[in-house]
Amino acid sequence: MSQIPPLPDEPEIAIRVRDVVVGFGQKLVLKGLDLDVRRGEVLGFVGGSGTGKSVLTRAILGLVPKRGGSIEVFGQNLDELRGAGRRSLERRWGVLFQQGALFSGLTVLQNIQLPMREHLQISQSLMNELAMLKLELVGLKRDAADKFPSELSGGMIKRAALARALSLDPEILFLDEPTSGLDPIGAAEFDQLIATLQKTLGLTVYMVTHDLDSLYSICDRIAALADGKIVATGTIEEMLASDHPWLRAYFHGQRARQLALPQA
Amino acid sequence: MTSPQPKEPATGAPQQNEPRVSGESSPDGTRLLLTGLWTLERSGAMEAAAGDLERIGAKAAAHGGALLIDLAGVAGLDTAGAWLIDRARARLAQAGAVVEVRWAAERQAILLDQAHYRSFEASAPRPGSPLVNWLANIGETLVSAGRDIVAGVSFLGEIVASLLRALSHPSRLRPTSITYHVENFAFRALPIIALINFLVGCIVAQQGVFQLSRFGAAAFAVDLIGILVLRELAVLLTSIMVAGRTGSAITAELGSMKMREEIDALRVMGLDPMEVLVTPRLIALLISLPLLTFLAGLSALFGGLLVAWGYGGISPEIFLARLQNAIGLNTFLVGLIKAPFMALVIGVIACLEGFRVQGSAESLGRQVTASVVKAIFMVIVVDGMFAMFFAAIKY
Numbered sequence: 133m134s135q136i137p138p139l140p141d142e143p144e145i146a147i148r149v150r151d152v153v154v155g156f157g158q159k160l161v162l163k164g165l166d167l168d169v170r171r172g173e174v175l176g177f178v179g180g181s182g183t184g185k186s187v188l189t190r191a192i193l194g195l196v197p198k199r200g201g202s203i204e205v206f207g208q209n210l211d212e213l214r215g216a217g218r219r220s221l222e223r224r225w226g227v228l229f230q231q232g233a234l235f236s237g238l239t240v241l242q243n244i245q246l247p248m249r250e251h252l253q254i255s256q257s258l259m260n261e262l263a264m265l266k267l268e269l270v271g272l273k274r275d276a277a278d279k280f281p282s283e284l285s286g287g288m289i290k291r292a293a294l295a296r297a298l299s300l301d302p303e304i305l306f307l308d309e310p311t312s313g314l315d316p317i318g319a320a321e322f323d324q325l326i327a328t329l330q331k332t333l334g335l336t337v338y339m340v341t342h343d344l345d346s347l348y349s350i351c352d353r354i355a356a357l358a359d360g361k362i363v364a365t366g367t368i369e370e371m372l373a374s375d376h377p378w379l380r381a382y383f384h385g386q387r388a389r390q391l392a393l394p395q396a
Numbered sequence: 397m398t399s400p401q402p403k404e405p406a407t408g409a410p411q412q413n414e415p416r417v418s419g420e421s422s423p424d425g426t427r428l429l430l431t432g433l434w435t436l437e438r439s440g441a442m443e444a445a446a447g448d449l450e451r452i453g454a455k456a457a458a459h460g461g462a463l464l465i466d467l468a469g470v471a472g473l474d475t476a477g478a479w480l481i482d483r484a485r486a487r488l489a490q491a492g493a494v495v496e497v498r499w500a501a502e503r504q505a506i507l508l509d510q511a512h513y514r515s516f517e518a519s520a521p522r523p524g525s526p527l528v529n530w531l532a533n534i535g536e537t538l539v540s541a542g543r544d545i546v547a548g549v550s551f552l553g554e555i556v557a558s559l560l561r562a563l564s565h566p567s568r569l570r571p572t573s574i575t576y577h578v579e580n581f582a583f584r585a586l587p588i589i590a591l592i593n594f595l596v597g598c599i600v601a602q603q604g605v606f607q608l609s610r611f612g613a614a615a616f617a618v619d620l621i622g623i624l625v626l627r628e629l630a631v632l633l634t635s636i637m638v639a640g641r642t643g644s645a646i647t648a649e650l651g652s653m654k655m656r657e658e659i660d661a662l663r664v665m666g667l668d669p670m671e672v673l674v675t676p677r678l679i680a681l682l683i684s685l686p687l688l689t690f691l692a693g694l695s696a697l698f699g700g701l702l703v704a705w706g707y708g709g710i711s712p713e714i715f716l717a718r719l720q721n722a723i724g725l726n727t728f729l730v731g732l733i734k735a736p737f738m739a740l741v742i743g744v745i746a747c748l749e750g751f752r753v754q755g756s757a758e759s760l761g762r763q764v765t766a767s768v769v770k771a772i773f774m775v776i777v778v779d780g781m782f783a784m785f786f787a788a789i790k791y
């Protein structure tokens with residue numbers, strides 16, 4: 133790891149995906165996909181349902197085996213990392229799963245403390261304080277700490293899961309459809325929360341989303357997936373100007389037009 | 397420095413970048429110099445260093461003068477580090493010292509602001525006296541046990557009512573569903589249940605021949621096998637196996653349906669979960685268990701026959717002839733009459749426990765365990781009551 137801060141005109145790459153092939157049985161889902169996620173940016177990742185957005189996320193996280201290609205995180209090839217090196221890398225990312233994936237047998241506070249308990253050597257009282265700090269950071273009330281996941285609303289589950297994802301102060305945050313299932317006000321608040329956290333904690337955010345509002349409001353760059361490849365990357369303006377048929381349908385469809393109007 | 401601070405991997409040189417504190421007197425008070433990485437990479441050392449910071453600060457404050465916490469030497473900071481530094485600052489200030497944090501980089505200042513120290517102690521409920529808690533626990537357990545009994549009885553009532561409804565309107569029975577469950581509960585369970593009963597039949601025969609031959613009564617082993625197997629063992633072993641195999645499956649199935657709101661979905665569609673889920677399973681159990689008991693009895697007798705032949709020298713012809721003398725229709729029926737009652741016990745407990753599952757995976761596991769344990773216990777209790785009953789009526 134270099135101690136030198138990245139040069140402004142050459143952004144450091146946090147995640148570098150090259151020529152990745154993932155398939156199930158006869159069917160190839162990702163056919164030689166390339167993607168760069170720059171340090172400190174919010175990357176929105178879009179694509180139709182079933183095109184393999186989640187598959188790529190899971191391939192980066194090592195949950196799905198890939199057939200070919202390479203994935204580098206902070207310049208370290210994931211295939212070459214074993215044991216302690218792999219674990220120390222995994223501590224540097226946090227994942228918010230679509231359904232939250234909170235452990236149903238643990239309270240919210242215990243859920244947030246679980247990664248700390250496993251990876252850190254700190255006292256219980258400090259662990260309690262840090263977990264409460266994360267809880268307030270994501271905008272949950274203190275009395276949510278002792279609740280079980282089954283007692284929480286959808287929005288609270290997302291927030292609690294975000295607090296758990298942040299518990300080890302990760303540098304990369306993976307979000308899988310963070311605003312799905314939230315009402316528009318809750319979704320906007322969540323977007324704002326992610327933007328604030330991203331700025332204060334200097335996070336790199338990789339966000340799979342279908343939410344056009346999120347794409348407009350907090351994403352620095354957008355990558356679009358179609359036919360197993362990235363068909364376009366760029367800012368929202370570049371997406372709007374693209375000629376790709378799927379992108380045109382996506383960003384100029386019925387629902388997108390209302391959002392695009394004030395921009396135009 | 398506004399860019400994110402790169403963290404050193406934990407595998408790097410351990411001495412380098414350790415979080416440390418040193419005190420140094422200066423004209424405008426005591427400077428507390430912080431150096432190294434104040435991040436979770438160095439979690440243990442960081443907490444110790446924060447303790448040092450408080451201790452050195454308190455000592456310096458005792459000599460008078462202001463305290464300056466100097467962050468210029470900090471190589472990396474995250475929310476945990478910021479929290480510890482701000483906590484030390486707040487505690488020193490609380491002890492009466494004048495404390496100031498200085499030379500924090502822009503990003504560090506934001507983090508310190510985010511991690512602004514506040515006490516979380518008040519949010520934890522104050523534990524009451526152990527005696528009161530203990531008594532309260534006993535009370536809670538008793539009340540919940542009472543509720544369990546009421547719930548169990550009302551559930552049994554509901555099941556009986558829905559069974560009677562189903563029997564009075566046979567069109568509302570679900571033959572497809574019942575057939576499917578009979579296949580699962582009986583047909584697929586047959587190999588293991590037949591095998592277990594075969595083995596137990598062998599063991600009973602071996603012990604019977606071995607023990608009775610000392611009295612020259614080895615031939616009576618056939619009577620022993622016939623009566624023991626048909627009256628008790630076949631139905632008991634089958635019920636216990638079914639409780640473990642089918643009862644647990646029913647509880648898990650209904651429980652996970654409850655967790656995923658599938659049961660609520662049935663209700664809002666105007667379907668009665670009792671009628672759709674419970675009745676077919678219960679009827680299937682009522683059909684399956686007598687069938688299995690019958691086949692289990694045959695299997696155990698066959699095992700007994702083989703061992704009596706090979707180990708006791710009792711030929712199959714003699715075995716069958718003695719068996720016919722030893723058992724009557726009543727011996728056979730005693731076992732079979734019990735089977736539907738066992739099915740009812742297992743089915744009611746399994747369904748009740750399934751509907752009790754709450755939202756968590758842990759509760760599903762707990763309820764499945766409870767279902768199996770309670771069902772096996774009740775099967776044995778019911779069998780004991782039947783033994784007394786049949787003895788009383790001399791059947």
